Amino acid sequence: MGASDYERRQALQHLTACQQDLQAISASASGAANPAMRLFGALLGKSLQFPNQQYVYLVNGKPVITFWGFVDAQERNRDDALACLRDSLEESLPTVLVEPPPEPVTIPAASEPEPVIAPEPEIVTPPVQESAVQAPEPTPTATARRRPFRLWYLLPTLAVAAAAATAVILHLPQSEPVTVTQPVAQNTPAPAPVTATKPPAVVASAEKLSATLPQKPAAVVANASTAAAPTSAAPAPSSTLSNVVVPAVPAKPDDLVVTPDAVRDGQVQVIDGRWRVDIEQIKTPTGKPPVMRFQFNKGKGIVQISQGNTTCKADVTAAMTSAGNLVIESRFTARCADKSRYRMPLLVCHSSIGAAVCEAQYSADRVYPITIKRESK
Template sequence: MTKPFLRSGSLDKLVALGENGQPIYAQAQSIREALRLKNQPAIADCLAIPQLNLRQDRIDWYAPFSGEIRPWTEADDNERRAALAQLDACLTEVEVLSRQAVAAPQAAQQRFGTLLRYLLRFPDAQQVYLVDGKPVLTFWGFDHAEQGGGSDPFACLRSEEAAPVTAAETAIGAPSAPQYDVRPPRAGRPGWLLAAIVMVMTLAALGWQWRQSHDAAPQAAAPAPVLPMPPAAPPAITPMPPLPLAKATLQPAPPTPEPAAPPSDNHALIMPAAAVKAGSTRFLNGEWRAVPDVKTPLTGRLPSLRYRLHNGKGSLSIRQADNVRCRVDVETGLMPSGNLVINSRTKARCSDGSRYQIPEIVCQPQEDRPAACSGRYGADTLYPMTITREKK
């Protein structure tokens, strides 16, 4: 069933949170499975499912369940309060799980507990959606490059709830009107008589000033006539001698150099057309190395995979960053479409006692070119892979 799409965003201005070069969102499938095993479906339902594009610079986010979708910014106060209460309950459970896992003796559990600290962190309120009334976080495990994470991952959601302005605050904040000392008029002459006297004196003063200004102004003298000046004769123009001009010769534009073809890896996996048509995987006999093409510094590097194959069967060994080694048996096969599939029926067993979910490798044949391979880490994360031969 197709998951509901929530949003898509670039990784340019975001920092992926994680430990030892492993971003937490790249472990989305493993984290969701671990939460399911620990009977914490409510926490898993708060996390949108990430899907990284082939250029490794954008992520599409999908809701883990269906329902009416509303951005946090369009929700009313009651919906926000209910959703925030659910997120606070999930945060409490995540903190408990993190402390328990960090205190566990197994290294895998300790790594899991460390990653849980970044689980519910996200850049801002624009990344939160309500799906069927329940909060779902996109870009969880990320933060803005110029900001540091505070102690409360939901501070941006709490600030969205504007506090109502009370009448007391309005009275304190408004500037006070100027106070005047109003005194009663004195007893004596009536007020109208005093006003009439003042008006008559004012009009008399204005009339006297008007007469003085007009009597004292001298008569303006008539302007003297301006005699027209004869126009000046234009200066004589001396003709320039003709310049010797040579005929121009058109030079052809330099040829545009052909772009150099990228160097090909002689050891890259090439699927022979004859073998694909015959349904044979003998061209895989030998030792191979598969490396996820995760080149952005935000995502870090996933461990490389080393295959030893012979006639459709073999083994896979993985060495993780903390020197933990994992191993599992694998099988290869060609699909009716011609695609090559390398997969295992079980999870890899690791030296620290943990289990590692290996990716399913799918390769599409390309004519006279290396095969286009990708690794599916669970149902929600897909990375392009480079597969090269190490030994025959």
């Protein structure tokens, strides 16, 4: 018959107290002057190791560890001998997560600018077509009035002027709307110049963009300035998660939480304790991604990297940046047991109300998402 959650929790508390006593005795023995006593202290620190939770039984409510002092041949000694018991206890407990819906407010905010852009082309399109039709109409009236006036004086000069005018019109077609709008403003009422002066710029720009953007002339001009900014700026941050909007995920008890208040106040104590970091989507020769275990105290600590049968260690520091991120980095490469070196990536965690969204940056084009879970405080 299996033990209840309450009995397992009580047994874990009892074993934790025994673990602290053994660590205290081991520390005092390791600092003794007698070599035999120092050896005893080193062995005593490993005595509480056991393969897994299947080797722990409850006898009259007391935990009994069988086959203690060793682990499986394929495993390594755990930094926390009771970590497997804590993990099994946390998995069996039901996680009651209340999902507050404050975040959905950002979803309608993104949809608000869409109806604002839509009505703009519908309002501007009618005056462009009307002005384009009305523009060529006054040309014959203006020329018809000037020709009889000049023919009475000198016919040869009129012919030369007409030839020069046609040559200028053929080489510079864009100057026609400007000359046409002046007589229209004199012969038409006051509202006419407002509609006649604006369309030429719209028509000219619409003719240039018609080959690439098959839309209405007014719609292209109205959205050209606003649409250029997001399309040109969108591909830049695709390599990292710094500019990606990620919805807040409710944090579990073992998740890392970096709130905006903690970043603003520089509270690096949020990373204190023991943490396990798993790198996702990274390809290695062995097929297994590296696993990192961090131990921090007031923003400073050490990291142990395990990949296959190789382990590496390095000193690391944590800090809050002005960009609103928690950054974990190492100034040196990690030293491995086989005398090799391992280049530590830059770990960046973005502040959020829920679980922090983190990534490992090996270089500008090698960025992988990671998960950070607490092992102990």
